[in-house]
Amino acid sequence: MLKFCSLIILSVLTYKVYADVKSCTFTDTKAGKTYDFSSLISPAGYYKFSQQIWSVNGFSLDSLVADTQVNVTFYLQVCRNIVIPPTGCTDVGAIYAVTPDGKCQSWGNANVSVFDPNPYQDGVNLKMYHGTAIDHLSNNAGTIYFVCNQDKKNMRADMPTFEHVKAAINQAHFKIFTKLAC
Incomplete structure (x- = not known):
């Protein structure tokens, strides 16, 4: 049992990830990549975009089940609170x-956050x-997914988009396509 636990601990320690949300950088030593998203921090204080989504039971923002459509305005800042x-x-x-x-919900605090590699390695x-x-x-x-887009001519990102809410865990997903994630 001790050997098994030592093996698990050794496996965890060999895969190192360095992240600093305040500086908006992430280093994945396994992939050999360092990402710097600091240029995506909006100088205006946030990205603002509206999207028509499905509303289920009022304000759950679940786009997977159709109830009624509602236009929601999203305010999103990268690596900072608004x-x-x-x-x-x-x-x-x-x-x-x-x-x-006028109903408002916060979908996360930048002071309580962490970077991770995307599960699809993109x-x-x-x-x-x-x-x-x-x-x-x-x-x-x-969760904001920074997804690699090699076709971008410059390092700026596309406007963020809302994807869906995983209702069972109260987690909203957003996506930003950028060359910075490549």
Whole structure:
């Protein structure tokens, strides 16, 4: 048993990942890559985009099951919290979703976040935790997938897009295509 535990610990220690969310950099030693997303930090304070999505049971933002469509305005900042939240938003956050009737939810706090390699080896993701409280045990969370796009002429990214919410774990997924993730 001791040999087995030592093997697991050794396996974990050989795969090193260095991440600094504040400087917006991530180094994956296994892949031999260092990513610097600091140029994607919006000088305006956030990226703002609206998207028509499916609303199920009011504000769950699940785009997988059709109930009614609603236009939601998203505010998203990379590696930072939004300093001046949109009107109606009271929680600290790096990602907000605001419905036309003014309901606001935070999908994660940049101060409680971590970089990870994308599972499909096509970039990096930034996972943020501690968004709006759902109940006394759980909070919303958000993941921004930085996906490699070799076709980009410059290093800037495409506008972020909302993908969906994994309702079972209260996690919203967003995607940004950029050459910086290659």
